[in-house]
Amino acid sequence: MADRKYTEDHEWVEVDGENGVIGISDYAQEQLGDVVFVELPSVGKVLDQRDEAAVVESVKAAAEVYTPVSGEVIEVNEELNNDPSLVNTDAFGEGWFAKLKLTDPTELEDLMDEGAYKTFLAGLS
Amino acid sequence: MSHSRDLSRASAGNTNGVVETVHGHQGLQLEEPLLFEIDNPGAVGVDLPEPGAFKMRLGGLERQREIGLPSVSEPEVVRHFTRLSQKNYAIDMGIYPLGSCTMKHNPRLNEKMARLPGFANAHPLQPESTVQGAFELIDGVAHWLKELTGMPAIAMSPGAGAHGELCGVMAIRAALDDREGGPTTRRRILVPDSAHGTNPATAAVCGFSVDAIPSDSRGRVDVKAFAEKLDDDVAGIMITNPNTCGLFEPDMIEIAELIHDAGGYFYCDGANFNAIVGRVRPGDLGIDCMHINLHKTFSTPHGGGGPGAGPVVLSDALAPFAPVPWVVHGADGFSLVEHADDAGDAKPFGRLKGFHGQMGMFVRAYAYMLSHGRDGLRQVANDAVLNANYVMSRLSDVMTPAFDGPCMHECLFDDRFLKDTGVSTLDFAKAMLDEGYHPMTMYFPLVVHGAMLIEPTETESKRSLDDFIAVMRALVEQAQQGNSDAFAAAPVLTPRRRLDETAAARQPILRWTPEVQAAEAAE
Numbered sequence: 001m002a003d004r005k006y007t008e009d010h011e012w013v014e015v016d017g018e019n020g021v022i023g024i025s026d027y028a029q030e031q032l033g034d035v036v037f038v039e040l041p042s043v044g045k046v047l048d049q050r051d052e053a054a055v056v057e058s059v060k061a062a063a064e065v066y067t068p069v070s071g072e073v074i075e076v077n078e079e080l081n082n083d084p085s086l087v088n089t090d091a092f093g094e095g096w097f098a099k100l101k102l103t104d105p106t107e108l109e110d111l112m113d114e115g116a117y118k119t120f121l122a123g124l125s
Numbered sequence: 126m127s128h129s130r131d132l133s134r135a136s137a138g139n140t141n142g143v144v145e146t147v148h149g150h151q152g153l154q155l156e157e158p159l160l161f162e163i164d165n166p167g168a169v170g171v172d173l174p175e176p177g178a179f180k181m182r183l184g185g186l187e188r189q190r191e192i193g194l195p196s197v198s199e200p201e202v203v204r205h206f207t208r209l210s211q212k213n214y215a216i217d218m219g220i221y222p223l224g225s226c227t228m229k230h231n232p233r234l235n236e237k238m239a240r241l242p243g244f245a246n247a248h249p250l251q252p253e254s255t256v257q258g259a260f261e262l263i264d265g266v267a268h269w270l271k272e273l274t275g276m277p278a279i280a281m282s283p284g285a286g287a288h289g290e291l292c293g294v295m296a297i298r299a300a301l302d303d304r305e306g307g308p309t310t311r312r313r314i315l316v317p318d319s320a321h322g323t324n325p326a327t328a329a330v331c332g333f334s335v336d337a338i339p340s341d342s343r344g345r346v347d348v349k350a351f352a353e354k355l356d357d358d359v360a361g362i363m364i365t366n367p368n369t370c371g372l373f374e375p376d377m378i379e380i381a382e383l384i385h386d387a388g389g390y391f392y393c394d395g396a397n398f399n400a401i402v403g404r405v406r407p408g409d410l411g412i413d414c415m416h417i418n419l420h421k422t423f424s425t426p427h428g429g430g431g432p433g434a435g436p437v438v439l440s441d442a443l444a445p446f447a448p449v450p451w452v453v454h455g456a457d458g459f460s461l462v463e464h465a466d467d468a469g470d471a472k473p474f475g476r477l478k479g480f481h482g483q484m485g486m487f488v489r490a491y492a493y494m495l496s497h498g499r500d501g502l503r504q505v506a507n508d509a510v511l512n513a514n515y516v517m518s519r520l521s522d523v524m525t526p527a528f529d530g531p532c533m534h535e536c537l538f539d540d541r542f543l544k545d546t547g548v549s550t551l552d553f554a555k556a557m558l559d560e561g562y563h564p565m566t567m568y569f570p571l572v573v574h575g576a577m578l579i580e581p582t583e584t585e586s587k588r589s590l591d592d593f594i595a596v597m598r599a600l601v602e603q604a605q606q607g608n609s610d611a612f613a614a615a616p617v618l619t620p621r622r623r624l625d626e627t628a629a630a631r632q633p634i635l636r637w638t639p640e641v642q643a644a645e646a647a648e
Contacts, residue, residue, distance in 0.1 A: 036630035059626045060568050084631065 004092070005068065005111035008120065012092065013068040013100075015108065020069055022053060023096040024087065027121055032058035035087040040076040041098055047071060049107050054097050056087065069107045071100030154620060157208040161637045164195035170202065212620055214563050220585050220593055221428070224535045224566035224578025225321065225369050227399045227421035227509075228428060234496055235424060235489035244488050249480035253460050259484065260459035264452050266487045269494045270417055270436055273502070274395075275406030278444035280437045281451065282482040286396055289416025289435030290327040290363070292448060292477055296414060296439060297361050297390040298331055299446035299474040311360040311389070317346050319370055319570040324363040324394060333360055340572050344370035344528040344537075348379060355387040365394035366410075367401065369570040370528055371513065371535035371578065381411025390414070390443065398422045399582070400510055400534035403503030413440040419483070422505075423490035434486035449473045450481055508583035509534040512590060516581055519594045523601045527573040534582070540575025542601060547609030550575040553600060555623060558616040560596045 004014045010028035013020045029035065039055040047053055053067040076098045080086060087095035112120060149156040181187055197205070214221070221228035239245065247259050267279045280296075283289040294314070301309035314328035318337045325335040336354055341347040346364060362384050366374040374380075381391050393407050393415035399422040401407075407415050419434040420427040427433065439447055449468065450461045461481065465473050497505065510533055517526060517536035525541040526532075540550050554564035554577075566578040581590055604612060616622060 034627035034630075036627060057630075059630060061571055085627075 005108055005113060006117035006120075007066070007068045007111060009066060011065055011068045013108070013111070015102070015105070018102055018105075019074065019099055020071065020102050021096050021099050022065075022067055022069075024056065024065055024091060025117070026091045028063075029088050029091045029095070032056065032063065033060045034058055035084045038080040038084050038087065038097065040078075040080065041073045043073050043076060045073045046103075047073065047100065049104070056084075065097060067098075067100065068111055069100065069102055070104050071102045073098050074101050075099040151620075155208050155211075156620075157205060157212075159637055160197070160202075160205055161195050161639070163197060163201065163205065165198070165201065166196050168196045168198045168201065170197070170199040216428070219561065219563065220581065220589055221563050222565045222579045222581055222593065223428075223563070224371070224537070224569070224580045225365075225396055226427070226566065227397075227418070227534070227580060227582055229399070229421075229424055229582040230584035231424055231426050231489075232493060232496070235492045238492040239485050239488045241488075244484070247484070249484075254458075257458050260452050260461070262491055263481065263484075263487055264454060264459065266491050266494070267436070267452070269491075270438060273402060273406070274415060274417070274438045275408030276412075276415070276438035277408075277441055278439040278447060280439065280447040280477075281487070282448060282476075282478040282480075283416065283435040283437055284478060284483060285420070285433030285435045286394075286416055286418045287323040287327060287435075288477065289418075289437045290323055290392070290394065291330065292435075292437045293392050293414035293416060293439075293443075294327050294331045294333070294361070294363075295448075295474050296437075296443045296446045297392065298333075299472065300390065300443055301360055303446070303472060309360065311358055313354075313359050315351065315354055315359060315362040317364060317368065319344070319368050319572050320363065320365060321369060321394060321396060324365070328363065338362075340370070344368070344372050344572075345374055346376065346380065348376045348383075351380065352383055355383060355389075357388060359384070359387055359389045361390040361392055361413075363392040363394060365396055366407070367397045367533035367535075369397075369578070370573070371532040371537050371580075372528060373401075373533055377410035377412070385411070396421065397534060400506055402506045403499060404506050408438070408440070413443050414438065419486050419490040424493045425486040425489040432483050432486065434483035434490070436482070445471045446474050447471070448475055448477045450476070452481075505583050506534075509581075512581045512583055512585055513579070515587075515590055516579055516594060519590075520597055523598055524577075527576065535578055535580035537570075537573060538577045538579070539573045540577070543575065543604055546604045546607070548604040548612045550577060552609070552612035552615060553577070553604065555615040556600050556603075556612050557596065559618045560600070562593065562596055 004012050006012050006025060010025040011022060012025055013022045035056055035058045037057040041047065041053050047067045047070060049068065049070045050066050052064045054065040056063055056065055077096050079094065080097070089095065143151060216228050216230060243258060244262075247256050253260070263281055267281055271277065271279055280292055283292045298309065301311055312334055313336045314333040315336050315338050316324045316328065317340060319340050328335050338351045338354065339347050345368070351362070362380065364374060364377070364380065366377060368374055384391050390413040391411060393412040395407070395415040395417045398417055402422055414437055416435045416437045417423070419425045419436065425434060449465065450463045452459055453462055462468055494502070513534050513536050514531050517530055517532055520538070521530070523542065524538045527537040527539040543549065543553065550567050554567050557564045567576060569576055569578060581593070
């Protein structure tokens with residue numbers, strides 16, 4: 001997706017109108033290993049950019065997920081409660097974490113686009 | 126030493142090195158079901174006479190159904206637990222190189238002393254006049270620990286490392302509350318990203334938020350990043366020294382000055398004290414409190430053989446807030462201060478344990494201290510560091526050290542040497558099991574990719590280390606020869622094969638249920 005944006009901590013946000021869906025990247029899920037639990041934010045919660053939005057727990061580690069953009073949580077992916085493995089099998093699709101109503105779309109300008117993120121990943125290995 | 130991984134055994138499908146037998150036993154390696162599964166209704170350990178006529182006085186609240194505990198005879202229950210114990214791995218069986226755990230030999234002299242009837246049979250509610258020796262011993266251990274750490278005060282009661290952290294951070298909190306004349310407004314505790322997980326957990330349990338300090342490229346606390354985080358919201362810092370990368374934190378004094386100038390306190394995690402006991406007094410580095418794992422540095426049993434013990438040494442600033450009880454020495458001998466009302470000017474934050482601490486561990490630790498003496502404890506640190514560096518130097522040509530050496534009491538490798546082999550750190554650790562070795566700590570510290578953290582301790586001989594090194598080198602060679610399938614299949618020789626950690630975490634079965642009930646529930 002052309003309009004998916006990334007952080008250096010491997011979160012992504014995909015914007016649709018005034019809302020944005022957030023999740024973690026495929027690279028992040030691969031580094032974490034099998035995800036066994038995701039703690040999601042509550043609907044209605046207002047998050048500032050870089051606030052902790054979720055906690056993801058794998059067999060190897062637990063990690064905080066920070067929201068790439070500010071906004072109010074309007075929906076969370078309840079499916080992850082039943083099947084956290086969706087994060088592993090489809091990090092950019094069914095493994096999404098939460099949908100936010102964006103409060104400051106200009107923040108998107110700080111984030112990396114697909115190409116920049118790929119370059120960033122190449123620099124990590 | 127020649128070595129090759131038996132691929133034929135490991136790679137074909139049927140194949141777990143297991144021979145089919147009537148009951149699943151493999152030689153004298155016995156299969157053992159759960160206690161509930163060997164329920165033999167009617168069997169008992171002790172024959173009790175049937176109760177005579179009696180009047181029920183529970184007002185109809187008596188249990189209506191069977192309690193559901195398994196019935197087994199005495200030999201059956203003894204065999205059950207003995208068989209299970211034989212599946213356990215212990216320091217008495219071989220090297221136990223878990224990093225940051227200090228799994229050292231537990232000298233038998235310690236056990237002999239702990240079994241002296243005057244200690245073993247003492248009861249914590251005995252009159253004080255009858256347990257003067259026990260108090261003297263607690264006082265003696267306290268003295269040694271204060272001397273070795275260079276600290277003026279100590280709380281003896283915490284039950285283990287994390288409990289000691291709780292004690293220290295509660296003391297910090299009490300000191301801040303006292304200074305500010307009410308609940309402290311300071312909200313953050315700084316913790317390096319290489320810390321033991323218990324450090325941030327303790328801070329969170331005590332109501333603080335955790336702010337991670339990054340490590341620098343040398344695996345040490347980034348002092349500049351730390352200094353930038355300091356403000357009047359910071360309650361303290363928790364640092365492990367040597368840290369979990371097995372490296373000495375060289376900037377402790379500067380860190381202590383900075384945190385004190387900012388009005389916070391300095392917690393030192395003493396989990397790795399074994400590396401510096403007798404050589405460095407943490408008090409000289411400016412810390413305010415530190416727990417000491419008696420079950421690590423001072424050789425009391427550890428890892429299923431506990432309990433642990435985690436006394437906490439305190440600076441003058443924190444000493445007034447130490448939890449009760451403590452031992453005092455007056456004109457009439459030793460006595461205990463049990464309540465805040467009896468504590469004089471001190472302001473204890475409360476009590477952490479029902480009684481006086483892990484008495485049996487104090488006896489063992491004291492035996493260890495007295496049998497080693499000051500020079501012997503210094504030798505402990507010397508040899509622990511020497512052994513870790515020996516392992517590191519003998520493996521560095523085939524494995525990849527995470528940081529440049531030398532190390533302290535443990536050596537840390539990353540997984541670069543496994544790159545492109547298809548073998549993960551986990552696979553490598555599982556293959557060690559087939560070789561009869563308890564794996565090292567893996568995937569910790571989190572700041573190192575695929576970490577393998579090896580702490581041999583001073584109690585391993587050169588021969589033992591050479592045997593371990595030979596196994597590690599052989600496994601590295603096999604991994605690099607492309608035997609990734611064999612590694613993925615490991616372990617093949619253990620009573621159970623590779624456990625499905627993911628399923629265990631996603632769908633844990635936390636309780637045994639009888640088949641009948643389970644079947645009903647499924648309907």
